Amino acid sequence: MLLVSEVVEHKDRFVAGLVKRGIDNAAELLDNIIALDDKRKSTQAQLDELLSESNKLSKSIGMLMKDGKKEEAEAVKQKTADIKAQSKDLTQQLEDTKNELLNELYQTPNIPNPDVPAGKTEDDNEEIFCVKTLPDLGEDAKPHWDLIKEYDIIDFDLGIKITGAGFPVYKGKGARLQRALVNFFLDEAEKAGYQEIQPPVVVNEASGLGTGQLPDKEGQMYHLSDTDMYLIPTAEVPLTNLYRDVILDEKELPIKNVGFTPCFRKEAGSWGAHVRGLNRLHQFDKVEIVQIEHPDKSFDTLDQMVKHVEGLLKKLDLPYRILKLCAGDLGFTSSITYDFEVYSAGQKRWLEVSSVSNFKNYQANRLKLRYKDADNKKHLLHTLNGSALALPRIMAAILENGQKANGIELPAVLKNYTGFDRID
RNA sequence: AGAGAAGUGGCAGAGUGGUCGAAUGCACUGGUCUUGAAAACCAGCGUACCGCGAGGUACCGGGGGUUCGAAUCCCUCCUUCUCUGCCA
Structure with a gap:
């Protein structure tokens, strides 16, 4: 706050x-x-x-x-x-x-950083990078929901049967591909100096308040009413709340953590024709990077995180663009956010796969997350996080962009993780 | 899940109704001594809010209560430990 x-x-x-x-x-x-x-x-x-x-x-x-x-x-x-x-x-x-x-x-959101573009909706977001050419697979290109049926790698009907809509079941090479992506993302993060954390995926009310999901957005989270706890909508919540009520020594900065968790979102009211297949789910996997940084350095850190996410997309050889969100499209707690979108050639549209934000001291103030300087004075820290990356839409883009007449070619970098380089 | 015990400053640990924000030890910081270090000695050493300051207030797991007054008594919740049960 x-x-x-x-x-x-x-x-x-x-x-x-x-x-x-x-x-x-x-x-x-x-x-x-x-x-x-x-x-x-x-x-x-x-x-x-x-x-x-x-x-x-x-x-x-x-x-x-x-x-x-x-x-x-x-x-x-x-x-x-x-x-x-x-x-x-x-x-x-x-x-x-x-x-x-x-x-x-x-109830008062964070203020946008000065360089955030003005604007009301996503149409006003500023594109700061876009690949030069988009893949064109012609009229026969299939969306991923057709491909997954054809190759029997993800089953939505089974998910509906045992749970409900928006809870897909990954099977065989589909499950293997997902696991491969998770491992790839975690390995890349560790190479970049992040410490891997496996946090609980259920959190208490204080944690929801700490990162700003509560009190206003409880509609987004699944609530366990008998124990008054919440399923996390993103690993940001546990990973950042690890440092609630903490006073760090200046020398410990920056804190760089990465966590892989399932994420649960009710997504009430957001269903429609454009959210078919993997585009929007109630449960999905995500690797999240979180940094806690000195106020003077948080913007360098933001750039570094953007570069990290960009590197992942390059290694996966996916066509992508980077948007700087306009003030009106900014998340409640964020002061500046870069969205990453990949182009998915089957649907012929951009899919958001990552959101990298600097919250400055907004979350830290709620969390009482501070550092001690050389004179033992306490100051609020800055928190940052970003998806690196969200799995389902990456999966959708890989499937759609890699489709060939007789199978799906996977990005070369995944071969060591999957053990196969095509799905057929 | 049941029975019992316990939660005090960075850690250990005293304190069971009154000048207690809290003894003592360790750790830490500064100083003296030393060529340097260690040891010894001296001093300092929690957090938050208000105030220019002097200073004031609150905090002894969380919340509530009794009392002129609570770390201390009562209620409640949480957590930890021991025993019993259950279980990946």
Whole structure:
């Protein structure tokens, strides 16, 4: 969430940022936040004074009792009643104010970085790279949902039978290809200096709050009502929450972690003709890279992560483009995001396969994730993450782009992982 | 899952109603000494909020309660350990 002290100090910048995102009443919103924070401070100050008085009286009672001056002690006790009532009121007021403030902050998104293009929808995203030529497989090119049936490598009907729509069953070479991709992605990440982490895929409410999935987007996550826990929508949640309430030493930076997990998304209301096959699922696999970085270096780190993802797509020999998301299309917690899309020649369309973001201190503020500098001073860190990569759409693109008359040719780099170089 | 025990500062560990934000030891930081190091000695050493500052307030697993006053008593939840049961 936004850091109130920064909002106060650079209010114009924050107003402009939120307006850029399409929040027209941003000034009003931030004024309210600042007012609530002021109220919080003054109420706290009043309460502190009262408690200070009360503490003094209590101590004097203690001393009087020790000296055996019972009656005098009783007299002081009388005086505390009033203070007690007042402090109870103030405590309640303070708590209400804090909750109201927190609530406002939870509902206020991160501000876009200055170089984020203006715009309202995905149509306004800025293409910063695109391969020169797109594969053209002609009119006979098949979408992957036909190919997987033809070669019997993924079965949607079986998934529907045992679970429901959006939970595919991978079989034979399909399962093997998926596992190969996971291993390839993990190996590449480790080569790039990331430590592999296997986190739980079920998280508690505090973790959802920490990375910003809660309180507003609970509709996206599967909720386990009996234990009040959530299935993760991305490994970002556990991987970043590992560092909730942590103070790192400056020397430990950057933290570079990679995790492979299944991801679960309800995707309520997003079904339609364009989400056939592997394009959108309730459960899918993803390898996620997460970095925790010094505020001065997070943009270099962002570039480095973008390069890493780009390298994966190059090695897989997939046609891709990179988009810099416009302010209106930016995720709630992000300050800047690059999307990677691969061109899938069967559907003749671009598929989003990665999203690399710098959250700056927005998540860190919620997480209370800080570092100690040389003078032992604490500062918020920056968090970043990116998919490297999401499996199903990569799979779709590999299948569609590699299709030949009598089989599917796989990217050469996968041969060592799959043990085969074609599916037929 | 059942029975019992326990959760205190980076770690170990005292403290069972009053000047306790908390003894002591270790670790850590600075200093003295030393050619250097070790040892010894001296000093410092949690987090957050408010305040220009002096200072104040809160925090002893989380939440709630009793009391003028709670690390200490009560309730509740969580976690860990031991025993029993179950299980990949």
